[in-house]
Amino acid sequence: MEHFGYKPSLDRSIGKFASFAAGVSYISILTGTFQLFYFGFGTAGPAYLWSWPLVFIGQMAVALCFMELAAKYPVAGSVYNWSKLLGSRIVGWSSGWLMLTASIVTLAAVVLALQLNLPRLWSGFQIIGDGTGEYDYAGNAVILGTILIIITTVINALGVKLMAMINSAGVFIELIAAVLIAIILAANIERGPDVFFSTNGYGTGESGGYLGAFLIASLASGYVMYGFDTASSLGEETMEPRRTAPKAIFRAILASFVIGGAILVFAVMAAPDLDDPALGEQSGSLQGIVEAVMWGPLGDIFLVCIVIAVIVCSLAVHTAAIRLTFAMARDNALPFGNALARVHPKTQTPVVPAIVIGVLAVLILVININQPKIFTVLTSIAIIMIYLAYLMVTGPLLKKRLQGQWPPKDLKEDGYFTMGRWGMFVNIVAVVWGAAMALNLAWPREAVYGTPWYNTWGAFVYIGIILAAGLLWYGLKGRHHIGVLRSHASSTKE
Numbered sequence: 001m002e003h004f005g006y007k008p009s010l011d012r013s014i015g016k017f018a019s020f021a022a023g024v025s026y027i028s029i030l031t032g033t034f035q036l037f038y039f040g041f042g043t044a045g046p047a048y049l050w051s052w053p054l055v056f057i058g059q060m061a062v063a064l065c066f067m068e069l070a071a072k073y074p075v076a077g078s079v080y081n082w083s084k085l086l087g088s089r090i091v092g093w094s095s096g097w098l099m100l101t102a103s104i105v106t107l108a109a110v111v112l113a114l115q116l117n118l119p120r121l122w123s124g125f126q127i128i129g130d131g132t133g134e135y136d137y138a139g140n141a142v143i144l145g146t147i148l149i150i151i152t153t154v155i156n157a158l159g160v161k162l163m164a165m166i167n168s169a170g171v172f173i174e175l176i177a178a179v180l181i182a183i184i185l186a187a188n189i190e191r192g193p194d195v196f197f198s199t200n201g202y203g204t205g206e207s208g209g210y211l212g213a214f215l216i217a218s219l220a221s222g223y224v225m226y227g228f229d230t231a232s233s234l235g236e237e238t239m240e241p242r243r244t245a246p247k248a249i250f251r252a253i254l255a256s257f258v259i260g261g262a263i264l265v266f267a268v269m270a271a272p273d274l275d276d277p278a279l280g281e282q283s284g285s286l287q288g289i290v291e292a293v294m295w296g297p298l299g300d301i302f303l304v305c306i307v308i309a310v311i312v313c314s315l316a317v318h319t320a321a322i323r324l325t326f327a328m329a330r331d332n333a334l335p336f337g338n339a340l341a342r343v344h345p346k347t348q349t350p351v352v353p354a355i356v357i358g359v360l361a362v363l364i365l366v367i368n369i370n371q372p373k374i375f376t377v378l379t380s381i382a383i384i385m386i387y388l389a390y391l392m393v394t395g396p397l398l399k400k401r402l403q404g405q406w407p408p409k410d411l412k413e414d415g416y417f418t419m420g421r422w423g424m425f426v427n428i429v430a431v432v433w434g435a436a437m438a439l440n441l442a443w444p445r446e447a448v449y450g451t452p453w454y455n456t457w458g459a460f461v462y463i464g465i466i467l468a469a470g471l472l473w474y475g476l477k478g479r480h481h482i483g484v485l486r487s488h489a490s491s492t493k494e
Contacts, residue, residue, distance in 0.1 A: 011348035018164040021171035023231040023252030028313035032224030040220030042280020045202040051218035058433035067246035071416035074235025077327020086396035095392035097470040102385035103321035108364040111145030152318040153358035159347035170312030177305030185266035246417040325353035330488040387438040
């Protein structure tokens, strides 16, 4: 804290499991796998699952870099503060702006997953139409999502202890449910693993053949394995953060890969009919396989667990966005910085950012209420912005390594996490991976972004507008007054 010139102002009460739970709930095994399985399977068939280990390897390289940084600087708004320290003020601000806007978009995208599950449990949750109309699905998803955002706003405003308690309980349920789903699916397999070694006719007649289809489908895996930096972003509220945060990051991404991968693999092997077109549609997807395999009310019980996973995932995303807003605001790096950086004296949490982020996420949903492709478009844009924000950390970190300025000697000397001699290689992999995946996801494809042209080129158009608007504010006003607010400055800075 002293290194960044801040004085402690948040409630330091998060333990080891709560820190791990924050990373796991943001990644959210059940939310991610169940929300976009239809997209991956429908685009490239069973073999799309090879993107799961591919994404894991790339994101693990990024996570290892973050673990070193968390061992040295476990601070709120981790990605923003890290890039500011490693790069420059403009790099730090740009990464923070991208990460913040992406987090708000991610919150809007995640809450939409309720639509995939609640109407299956009770038809009364389909408030708009019967689900067969052109906009019934997207419109109803917006209503359910708005209700959830209101809930996460209230919980976050009431304090980190309540958030951590609910989040930890939800993650505990999610992990148990995920393991049980994988076991039950494995007990009902109908085909061997050879199904993953064939294109099964997917990609025929398309540009790039199966590789083209596979690269599109990889979005379904890329969507799941990010957000592990949340454990470090809550570092100022975590006990022994320099030791706890790196371990939480590692365990979160590893658990998500193993358990999520088991669910996906066994689901494909247990599906009654892989030629069923419903598997590639939002209305069928992975939920359809679970319902078909589970006996009696068991399918509904697991759908309830998926709903819980969506809720805690939304809560974690909202929490991470609040900490990033707070971190930038106390540097006076956002409009209305004083108000956004204010910590409630009783709950010791930033209340204004919780409300502002909730309102903005709802506005994103309302603007897109008549867009049937709202799921994949919002998801794609959010992922790309986060990959770019991550690059603004791993890129400058690699430059520091090449200059011999990283890792700091105290990491090894004091027993904190460091990659040692593997650091350079892993860092290079992280940078190459991040750049390649961001480009792949941003590539203009009608299969992802739809039409007209401004949607097809949506990643470049919308992200360009967001970044340009932010840089305009930064250039005209922000850069002239950025600096730690007096109310948050440490005694050495006062």
